[in-house]
Amino acid sequence: MASHRRPKQPSRTRVTVLTTAAAAAVALSAQAANAAPSEKPSKDEVKAKVDALYEQAEQATEKYNGAKEKQEKLQKEISTVQDNVARGQEELNELREGLGSMASAQYRSGGIDPSVQLFLSSDPDDYLDKASTLDQLSAQQVDALTKIQDKQRELAQQRAEATDKLKDLATTREELGKKKEEVQSKLGEAQKLLNSLTAAEKAALAEEEARATRSSAERVDLGDAKPASGRAMAAFQAAQSKIGSPYVYGASGPSSFDCSGLTSWAFAQAGVGIPRISQDQANAGTRIYSQSDLMVGDLVIFYGDLHHVGFYAGNGQVLHAPRSGTVVRYESIGNMPYQFGVRI
Template identity: 80%
Template sequence: ATEKYNGAKEKQEKLQKEISTIQDNVARGQQDLNKLRDGLGSMATAQYRSGGLDPSVQLFLSSDPDDYLDKASTLDQLSAQQVEGLKKIQDKQRELAQERAEATEKLKDLASTRTELGKKKQEVQGKLAEAQKLLNSLTAKEKQELADQQARADRSSAQRVELGGNAKGSGFAGAAFSAAQSQIGKPYVYGSTGPSSFDCSGLTSWAYAQAGVSIPRTSESQANIGTRIYSTSDLQVGDLVFFFNDIHHVGLYAGGGQILHAPRTGTVVRYESMSTIGGPFMFGVRV
């Protein structure tokens, strides 16, 4: 649910940037169009002062230059400079109309994406509420067993830091892994990309960004980059590793059958054995 939320959020941010760019282009284009029209106005003024306004220039200043240009029979009444000026206006008007239409479509898409984002957020919050309700229903003994299990996982992570924390990868993967190591102990928060908290794909995208490599935001998108590795024996430190059939969880390979990841709500960034993730290993990706 978190990764679906992340995907909707990423799409919203992308659309907002695209719309902003188009709107800036439209604003600049309108300024250019105004300048072209001002130039035509100056030409008409000069003609008027010199003894009258040429009928062709009156058409030239028409609010519908497309219609005027289509009247080929009048083109021979214009100078080459006038024809060029009018065509520039015509091209600019068409360009602006196209950009405005594109912005309108993207604004519609943005509205539906925002609605989708709200639904995904409710889904995440609903699942968290269900989990909390289940947790609250546990007996004291069950809660203690759960706490002991969490403590063992934390100790395992700490031992991994002490005994194998010097694992090094090469190149960008090594740099990304080192960056992720610096975040051990930071809490898992859904939708978070650091540096104070992370979700699973937030950690991996942040870590690679520290290495100077931009990778997609969500686990599903991250699974479609680089070179896939299906055998765990071929994995190298810093490779992305994906779990579950729908690829909704990702971490960084830490060597020795361990990964460094942000597991889930209620946990922190830590090392963990790939065998205890709770879902099958699908493949790795070397960026």
């Protein structure tokens, strides 16, 4: 006989679990759908984030510049010390040869003391420490030994100095590499954000940037402010000749610049040497705290950590290399947090 048993029904618990899971999945899908439009930032939000990254990159750039400047200075100092050591070693060899010739002459005449023979194969420092020996040496030999001892001490100090500087150089090179990576990382993040924009949004941003550059180069009103000095004016005019040159981190001319690279290059054209980085330029002259006291050619320092610098151009305008993606141009002094001016 055929079985008349009823099919087994799914349990209420299993149905409830399945229903709950399905509902949760639907809810998550709805949330994702609703959230999707807001996940992509707007053009203005991207621009704000990119500007922040560019500012962070510029902060790292000034630290990179400082490490690079220190590296170059250390390399020159090490080269000088090593040259001094080489020359000192030659002088020491000549002194030893001279003393050896005196001792040989005494030996041939039968007048050399055994202690002098001992000296010829030992350290002069140890020999000079024995005062009784000096009575058995001629005044000429004593003078030669003293010179040898002084030269040896001088060479030891120079070699220790060179060793310390080489260690410092290795540390500086490591710091330089880290700052370079930091700058490149920030610029890479900014570029990634820019790449997320649509073609139309990219074009709109490019037009905004082009408009800012055109207006600063062609229609800026500098007024009739007086120059701070003849050399400040000469530096300012040198910077003016570079309007339109691209900002490149770590660059100091003549075809591209970062902010402190422009100001240090411009003053160099006026025959004036100033430090390379903005934080040091902030201490290179007399500080001017009131914007109303600024004169054309004064340096203008921005941000609390003093990481940006430009020239005061007159009528509330500065001439500077703003950031990556821009060129040397005029901008309102109010676009950045003013700290003080510096009159060189």
